[in-house]
Amino acid sequence: MARPKHDNPADFIVSEVMAATGFDRRTVQLIRDRRAGPFGNVGVMERAKTGLYDESTVSELAMASGVHHAGFPLLQALAIVRAYLDENSNHGPAVFSNLDEFEDPRRSWETLNWFHAACKTREARGGKDSGAPVSGDALLVIADRKYVLEDHHQSRFERPAVPKGVDDTLPLPLCRIVSFDGNQADVVSVPDDFPAGPDFDFREAYEVYHRAYLRAVGLIRVNISLAIRNAFDRVQDMRIERGGPMFGTGGE
Numbered sequence: 001m002a003r004p005k006h007d008n009p010a011d012f013i014v015s016e017v018m019a020a021t022g023f024d025r026r027t028v029q030l031i032r033d034r035r036a037g038p039f040g041n042v043g044v045m046e047r048a049k050t051g052l053y054d055e056s057t058v059s060e061l062a063m064a065s066g067v068h069h070a071g072f073p074l075l076q077a078l079a080i081v082r083a084y085l086d087e088n089s090n091h092g093p094a095v096f097s098n099l100d101e102f103e104d105p106r107r108s109w110e111t112l113n114w115f116h117a118a119c120k121t122r123e124a125r126g127g128k129d130s131g132a133p134v135s136g137d138a139l140l141v142i143a144d145r146k147y148v149l150e151d152h153h154q155s156r157f158e159r160p161a162v163p164k165g166v167d168d169t170l171p172l173p174l175c176r177i178v179s180f181d182g183n184q185a186d187v188v189s190v191p192d193d194f195p196a197g198p199d200f201d202f203r204e205a206y207e208v209y210h211r212a213y214l215r216a217v218g219l220i221r222v223n224i225s226l227a228i229r230n231a232f233d234r235v236q237d238m239r240i241e242r243g244g245p246m247f248g249t250g251g252e
Helices: 014-021 024-032 043-051 054-069 075-085 093-097 118-125 203-215 226-242
Strands: 137-144 146-153 172-181 183-191 220-222
Touching: 014 024, 014 054, 014 226, 024 075, 043 054, 054 075, 054 093, 054 118, 054 220, 054 226, 075 137, 075 146, 075 172, 075 183, 093 226, 118 172, 137 203, 137 226, 146 203
Parallel strands: none
Antiparallel strands: 137 146, 137 220, 146 172, 172 183
C-alpha cells in the first residue's frame, strides 16, 4: 500500500499510533482485524484502510492501552473502554484528555484539538508538568474485575448529587462486567441493571457498587486522561524529532 499523504496535523499514521499507545504494528492490525474498540465503527475502519487515524481513534486506543497495561488482556481492555465510552456517548474520547486544564481559560474547551503546540512552551514555563496527573483527570476504577466505577483525580468539578445517605466521596457506579467472550464484554449499565428508586435515585446500585469497591480484593485504577495526554505527548515528541505536520503556536 502506498504511503499515506500526511500533511494534516490532526491525522495520525500507524507509526504514530504505535508510539502513542505502546502497541506494535501487529497488535494494531489485530485490533483492526477483530473490529475491536474504535474499529467497530465503519467510518473509522474505512479511514484506517487509507493508513490514517483520527484523534478519537488514538484517544480510545490510548485509554485501552492504559487498562491493558494495568492487567487486563488486550481485547478485554478494549471492550471495557468501549463500554465506558458508550455510557458517555455525548462526548468524543479526546474530550477526556482534560487538556483544557492547560488552556487559555478564555477559549472554549469545545474548540480544543489534542495537539496544541503551546503545551511545550507552557511546560517550559512551569505551566504543564508532562506525565503527571492534574485536578479533574477522569479515572476508571474496576473492583474485582467486575464493577466499573468512575471518579476524578482531586476533582475541580462539583460532585454530582447522590441519593440521601450515600457517601458522595466514593466513585460513581458506571457498569457491571457480566462476562467476557473474545473481544466482546457483556456489560450492563446501572439503569439497565437496577430499578430506579421511588425518587429515581438508583440507591440500590450505589449500595451494591460501593460495597464491592470497599470490600474488593483487587482494585484497578486507570487515569484515562493522563493516558491520552501521554499518548499525544509521545506523538508530539516524535514529530519534533523526525519531522511531521505541526499545529501553529496557538494549537490551531
